[in-house]
Amino acid sequence: MDKKKKWFGIIVILCWLIAVGISLGIYSEFVSKMIYEESSHHLTEIYAQVAKSVYGIVEEKWKILKIWDTHLAHMDDSDEMRSFLQEQKEEWNFTDFYFISSDGNYYSPDGENGFIDLKDQMARLVKDRESVAMHIAFPGRTELQVYAVPSKGGIYQGFHYDVIAISYDNSALLHTLDVSAFDGMAGSYVVSANGRVMIDNVGDLERSTFNLLAYLESHAQMDKQETAFLKQEFLQGNEGVVTFSMQGEKYYLVYQPVGVQDQVVVGLVPMKLVNASMNRVQRVTMIVFICIVALSGLLMLLFLVMKNREKLKKKDMDILYREELFGTLSNNVNDIFLLLDRKDFTLNYVSPNICVQMGIRRQDIKSCVRDIEQEFGIIQNLKELAVAEHRQWEHEYTNKETGEVRWYQLLAYRADICDCENCVVVLSDRTQEKRMNQSLLDALELAKSANEAKSNFLANMSHDIRTPMNAIIGFTTLLEHDAENPDKVREYTRKLSVSGRHLMGLINDILDMSKIEAGQTTLQVTDFCMTDILEEMQSIILPQTRARQQTFEVTTEGDIPGEVQGDKVRLNQILLNLLSNAVKYTQEGGTISLRLEAFPGTLRHHTHFRFIVADNGYGMSGEYIQTIFDPFSRENTEQKREIKGTGLGMAITKNIVDLMGGTIEVESTLGEGSVFTVNLELLNCGVQKKGFLREDSVAESSESDEKHSLSGLHVLVAEDNEINAQIIMELLRMEGASCELTVNGQETLTRFESAPPGTFDLIFMDIQMPIMNGYEAAKRIRICGHADCATIPIIAMTANAFDEDVRRALDAGMNAHMGKPMDMEKLKHIVSDLLGRTEI
Amino acid sequence: MSKKNRVRVITAVAAAMAVMLLGMLLWSRSAESDWKEKEDAISVYLWSADLMTDYAPYIQSQLPDMNIEFVVGNNDLDFYRFMMENDAMPDLITNRRFSLYDAKPLNDQLLDLTYTQEVGTIYLAYLENYTNSDGTVNWLPLCAEVDGLIANKKMFEQYDIDLPTDYDSFIAACQAFEEKGIRGFAADFAYDYTCLEILQGLSIPELTSMDGQFWRHQYEDTTSAVNGLDDKIWPGAFQRMEQFIRDTNMQEDDVWLDHGKIEEMFQNGEVAIIRGTGAQVIEYEAVDGIDPLFLPYFGQNGEEWLLTYPAFQVALDRNLESDAWRKEQAFRILDVMLSEEGQNFLAQKKDVIPYSRNVKLELSESLSNLQPYIEKNRLYVRLASNDFFAASKDVVQKMIRGEYGAEQAYAAFDARLKTPKDKTEETVRTFTQGYENIFYQQGGNQAFSVMAGTLRKHYGSDVLLAPSYCFTGAVFEADYTEEMLENMIMPNALEAWQREMTGNELKQFIRILVEGEDGCFKPFNCCSLPTVSGITIEVEEKDGSYQLLGVLEDGKEIREDKLYGVTCLDKACYLEPIANILFPQEGLAGFRKEERLVRKEWSSFCRDDGELSKPECYMILHDQSLEKGKGDYTE
Known part of the structure; x- marks a missing residue:
């Protein structure tokens, strides 16, 4: 594949080079053609001018001869004629003037006579009356251009003439052939149609010639066809431009008919002169183009090289990566790889993680591997391994370094690598799995026991719940029956209340436990006074202990700080649970004590509190103590069986203590009593802030100094449940408040908006309502723009008393939260706080 | 680059270089062998044997790298026509008497x-005068000799007669001399050229x-129908001729006056003015009693003219067009001929x-x-057409003899020109076997050997010696007219001289022929070596000269004391110096001259179906420069 790619690359590069070459060639050809056409045109124009000059000279001579002829015809005196001609000679610089007879004899003004052989031109002059121009050469004389015109005829010194003519040396006419445009480098000729040179301005003897066509054929690289073409062109009097090479240099040959006889003006101009500027442009363009191509080629090459390097680097990196990866993997995975030769089972490779996995030192690898092979039975298994077969087995291994026991699964198979028969053995560490399996089995057992405990709890709870429910239903039936008997009604009502509270306690405990297990319990950290806690405990427990003729004392030790930060409610709950249990599980006349010890805490600004709840009650068995903090755990003794409880109190207490970061310990002796010690560290702080009121932040003591009343309040009650609505309304009426009922959030909003300001004193808002829930209704009320919208207290009523619910109520703009079923005293307290009123 | 690729590149480059070297080697070898194969002689036919003595060696000396075969041809263009018909046209041909009219058959x-x-x-x-009607030019003239009148100024001074300045004064001078008993004017009217x-x-x-x-122009135009005289110019010409004959008091016997006689008369003061050339003026300057003055022809209208004719004309064979090398060589020879130096050499102080x-x-x-x-x-x-020469001689002589007046002369001249010539001349001999005109190192020239051997036997000699220029070329397997038979031998005046010589004398004679001697012709290339028959001569070439190594008879050195009957073919003027060297007592007188000219003898022999001899191996030439094409032709 790589080879194919390589050849493909080479072909691509070759194609690119060919394409570039062809492009260059086409461009060069195009430019050359343009240059040639341009130059040809330029040269044609120049030499047209030259030909025109030459013809112009001829024409001019003819013209003046005709003029002179007219003058001479009017002269009778030879002297006058001679004088006239002498003047003309001085003015026109001709070499000689000729009176010519039809025989070809001439007579000059000075009396010289001779023969001027005009050949067939004489017939043109004399018979056809046409002017002629000829190139004349005689031995011993310079070559002349003779211009002759037919004369009217006359006599000069007795010589009858029919033609007059003047002659010029060739040298006098050379200037017409000079083309200054080419720095004198152009060779110009006037030739006859057969190439015979009549005039040339070539100073260089080497280029001087008698016959230009012969010269070109012998000196220039012109073949017969080309010279034949030129001959034809000259004969036909055509104009044109051709190119040829001579002595390594290229020339333009431009030819133009003069228009006199068969004379042609021919120019030989070096191409480099004509094309100088165009060539420069072409050269520069080519250079630029080549540079661009070269640069792009270079860039491409660089790019390819870099890409290749990158590729190689990547490959190296890949290899390195794979090596590293393999090394890392092999070091970090639990699988150990062994590569052995099939023939003699020589170890060819072992992954380095064997050191870590098996506690082998690097220098001992070889020897240890042999031992491993032996221990794991590898060789034996490999010997039995057939082609295309793999074998799997497990083995337990003890790490020599750490003594750890690990379980390995071995997989052996044959592999031909680079035509060598090898065997690969993979040792996979399965210890984790093994342990997990074990854990799962343990968890299963635990779940089974928990399930069993739950089942027991349910079984117990069923009884515990059914009992007060039974009382409630029973007493309700009796109420119905004895409705006319106020005493019975009161008795029944009281008992209904007790059963209800008991049932409430059961449900609360169950809910608390489920919250704890769900991890939804959070601490409400506030500032509180520890002495208040003690006082509250005293006020709550004392009546219970008095009822059972028990003694209860509260003592402190140490420097108790004024205020600390913590969850007062939860702390109350802990102490209440412990003290309630102490009361419950101490016989009548027993002793219960609460001791608070305060030390400086291990953390800065913290105080270490130790709460010790002791009693001399029934005590617990050592066996039970092990499970006392387990949910639904109750000692199943005759004495305690009768005592009501959910079996969740201690579990809840333990969870709360754990949540607070404290510890709880128990010491107990069966029949002698128990001691519960709770250790907590709380932060010393300032005054406790007042915040969102919730029912559980309200003081438990029903014997508060202040009485709170709802009398005279007009309350808007939002409650979709008819029964709950009835209860609330009735309770409110009992307290002297009036109320209106709405059944959903939208109705509540509408009613509030439509009510004049001050109509309602507060709103009780259920949360779970159709159309619009309580949160939404509260939000809308707060922004509706009613005069009371910002100030009217809104109290949430919900069965959900989780902290999340409380937070949502706060976020919705509510002022307080009441859980269901509603505690009127708490409610009055909250209302009192919200409205700032006491008993009216 | 990987090692593998490096090796590949190096191998490829090495292979390419090897191919290049091989190619160059082959090319050079081919080029070299190509050069050798083309080392052929370029044939140049000279119109006169006189040109062989100095002019031919001069041309050869200017082109030492070229093998030039100089052959003495004929002054007649018909000679070349015959060669053309037998596909044996020489590379360069020269001719003295020329006209476009006569040259027409050869143009193609x-x-x-x-x-x-x-x-x-x-x-x-x-x-x-050399341009055909279609504008082409085939012949080129070399420098011109001037022809006019030569007056002996001494005689004019002696007799106190004014030198002529025009026709009237010329006639007056002639008459003045006549009165003195001296011919005023005489010319060698025996010759056609003088008449013309x-x-x-x-x-x-x-x-x-x-x-x-x-x-x-019309007469010379090969496409024109004009082949006679016009009626505007020519009648007057004959009238002037008649007038001239009368004015110069020409006699009937003047038609027999030859050059020798005229010269004698001029030297003896028997004539004051003769017709002559510029060269003759220079010659006469060396003669006591003559103070020559060259005068133009005086026109009766007062004009004075010089008549000129080129030393010779030269043309090239058209077949050269197909052989670039031969063409180039031929043009090199032509350029030497036309060069200033070449023309001056040809002029030889003749003031051309x-x-x-x-x-x-x-x-x-x-x-x-x-x-x-x-x-x-x-x-x-x-x-100078042949017709004009012939007609001029005939008519002018008759005018001199009084047979023709001007009108008759004009008519006769015109008629003669217009008379169609019978081109189908009679074949008098057909040669059934041809012999090449090629020189072999071992053997000599076949054609020359055949003619020399034939003449030797005809003359009944043991040995025949002839200069190379005696024989004009190959013996064609063709029909020969008498004229063509005669044209096989040149020059026209070649004579046969016979004498008995000892072997030693013969050897010396041959040595002079081979090695040259003062006043004698010296061979300058292998083609200019003499032709012999009856013996074999062994010659060595050394530094451009030749040396006789030996003379063999039947393979053995000739006996020096043996007498051999020897026939020498040559003009007297060329044989005499040799004779004087070898036989100082007798000179040429010791030789017996055959009555008939060799060419006549030859044509007569051939016409009578005389059997041609077989070629002999008459020459063994040791010449390192001749390698190819000059092998042994002996059977």
Whole structure:
């Protein structure tokens, strides 16, 4: 594949080079053609001018001869004629003037006579009356251009003439052939149609010639066809431009008919002169183009090289990566790889993680591997391994370094690598799995026991719940029956209340436990006074202990700080649970004590509190103590069986203590009593802030100094449940408040908006309502723009008393939260706080 | 680059270089062998044997790398026509008597020189006479000899007669001399050229007039129907001739006057003015009693003219067109001929007038008076067709003899020109076997050997010695007319001289022929070595000269004391120096001259179906420069 790619690359590069070459060639050809056409045109124009000059000279001579002829015809005196001609000679610089007879004899003004052989031109002059121009050469004389015109005829010194003519040396006419445009480098000729040179301005003897066509054929690289073409062109009097090479240099040959006889003006101009500027442009363009191509080629090459390097680097990196990866993997995975030769089972490779996995030192690898092979039975298994077969087995291994026991699964198979028969053995560490399996089995057992405990709890709870429910239903039936008997009604009502509270306690405990297990319990950290806690405990427990003729004392030790930060409610709950249990599980006349010890805490600004709840009650068995903090755990003794409880109190207490970061310990002796010690560290702080009121932040003591009343309040009650609505309304009426009922959030909003300001004193808002829930209704009320919208207290009523619910109520703009079923005293307290009123 | 790729690249480069080297080697070998194969002789036919003595060696010396075969041809263009018909046209041919009219049959076989530098050098005024009607040029003239009148100034001074300046004064001078008992004017009217030149010389003004030029153009135009005289110019020409004959008091016997006689008369003061050339003026200057003055032909209208004719014309074979190498060599020879130096050499202080623009005109003091005529372009190129020569001789002689008056002469001349010639001349001999004109190192020239052997047997000699230029070329397997048979032997005046010689004398004779001697012809290349028959001569070439190594008879060195009957073929003027060297007592007188000219003897022999001899191995040449194509032809 790589080879194919390589050849493909080479072909691509070759194609690119060919394409570039062809492009260059086409461009060069195009430019050359343009240059040639341009130059040809330029040269044609120049030499047209030259030909025109030459013809112009001829024409001019003819013209003046005709003029002179007219003058001479009017002269009778030879002297006058001679004088006239002498003047003309001085003015026109001709070499000689000729009176010519039809025989070809001439007579000059000075009396010289001779023969001027005009050949067939004489017939043109004399018979056809046409002017002629000829190139004349005689031995011993310079070559002349003779211009002759037919004369009217006359006599000069007795010589009858029919033609007059003047002659010029060739040298006098050379200037017409000079083309200054080419720095004198152009060779110009006037030739006859057969190439015979009549005039040339070539100073260089080497280029001087008698016959230009012969010269070109012998000196220039012109073949017969080309010279034949030129001959034809000259004969036909055509104009044109051709190119040829001579002595390594290229020339333009431009030819133009003069228009006199068969004379042609021919120019030989070096191409480099004509094309100088165009060539420069072409050269520069080519250079630029080549540079661009070269640069792009270079860039491409660089790019390819870099890409290749990158590729190689990547490959190296890949290899390195794979090596590293393999090394890392092999070091970090639990699988150990062994590569052995099939023939003699020589170890060819072992992954380095064997050191870590098996506690082998690097220098001992070889020897240890042999031992491993032996221990794991590898060789034996490999010997039995057939082609295309793999074998799997497990083995337990003890790490020599750490003594750890690990379980390995071995997989052996044959592999031909680079035509060598090898065997690969993979040792996979399965210890984790093994342990997990074990854990799962343990968890299963635990779940089974928990399930069993739950089942027991349910079984117990069923009884515990059914009992007060039974009382409630029973007493309700009796109420119905004895409705006319106020005493019975009161008795029944009281008992209904007790059963209800008991049932409430059961449900609360169950809910608390489920919250704890769900991890939804959070601490409400506030500032509180520890002495208040003690006082509250005293006020709550004392009546219970008095009822059972028990003694209860509260003592402190140490420097108790004024205020600390913590969850007062939860702390109350802990102490209440412990003290309630102490009361419950101490016989009548027993002793219960609460001791608070305060030390400086291990953390800065913290105080270490130790709460010790002791009693001399029934005590617990050592066996039970092990499970006392387990949910639904109750000692199943005759004495305690009768005592009501959910079996969740201690579990809840333990969870709360754990949540607070404290510890709880128990010491107990069966029949002698128990001691519960709770250790907590709380932060010393300032005054406790007042915040969102919730029912559980309200003081438990029903014997508060202040009485709170709802009398005279007009309350808007939002409650979709008819029964709950009835209860609330009735309770409110009992307290002297009036109320209106709405059944959903939208109705509540509408009613509030439509009510004049001050109509309602507060709103009780259920949360779970159709159309619009309580949160939404509260939000809308707060922004509706009613005069009371910002100030009217809104109290949430919900069965959900989780902290999340409380937070949502706060976020919705509510002022307080009441859980269901509603505690009127708490409610009055909250209302009192919200409205700032006491008993009216 | 990987090692593998490096090896590949190096291998490829090495292979390419090897191929290149091989190619170069093969090319060089091929080029070298190509050069050797083309080392053939370029044949140059000279119109006169006189050119072999100096001119041919001069040309060879200018081209030492070239093998040139100089052959003495004939002055007659029909000679070349015969060679053309037998596909044996020489590479270069020269001719003295020329006219476009006579040259017409050869035109198709001759190279067109129109577009050559060589043509470009010729003055247009003279080139006109060599330009065919279609504008092509096949022949080029070399420098011109001047023909006019030569007056002995001493006689004019002696007799106090004014030198003529025009026709009237010329006639007056002639008459004045006549009164003194001295011929005023005489000419060698025995020769056709004298008749032609005087006839034309007296009418140059008319012949150069527009009408005259028109007629000449028509006459020379090969496509024109005009082949006779016109009625505008020529009647006057004969009238002037008649007038001249009368005015110069010519006698009937004047038709027999030859050059020797005229010379004698001029030297003896028996004639004051003769017809002559510029060269003769220079010759006469060395003669006591003659103070020559060259005079133009005086036109009766007062014009004065010089009649000119080129030393010779030269043309090239058209077949050269197909062989670039041979063409190049031939042009090299032509350029030597046309060069200033070559023409000056040819002129040999004869004061010739160049026809070429690249040759300077240098007149000696003797002919300095011709300058004005030259400058005035009073130069007339004679019309020199064979017909004109023949007609001129016939008619002018008859006019001199009084047989023709002007009108009759004109009519006869015209009639003669117009008479169609019977081109189908009678075949008198058919050779059934041809012999090449190629020189072999071992053997010599086959054709020459055949003719030499035949003549030897015919003359009944043991040995025949002949200079190389005696024989004009191959023996063609063709039909020969008598004229063509005669043309096989040159020069016209070649004679056969016989004598008995000892072996030693013979050897010495041959040594002179081979090695040259003062005053004798010296061979300058292998083609110029003598032809012998009856013996074999062994020659060695060394540094451009030849050395006789031996003379063999039947493979053995000849006996020096043995007497051999020897026939020598040569002109007397060339044989005499050798005779004087070898036989100082007797000189040429010791030789017996055959009555008939060799060419006549030869043609007569052949006509009588004489059997041609087989070629002999008459020459063994040791010449390192000749390697290929010059092997052994002996059977």
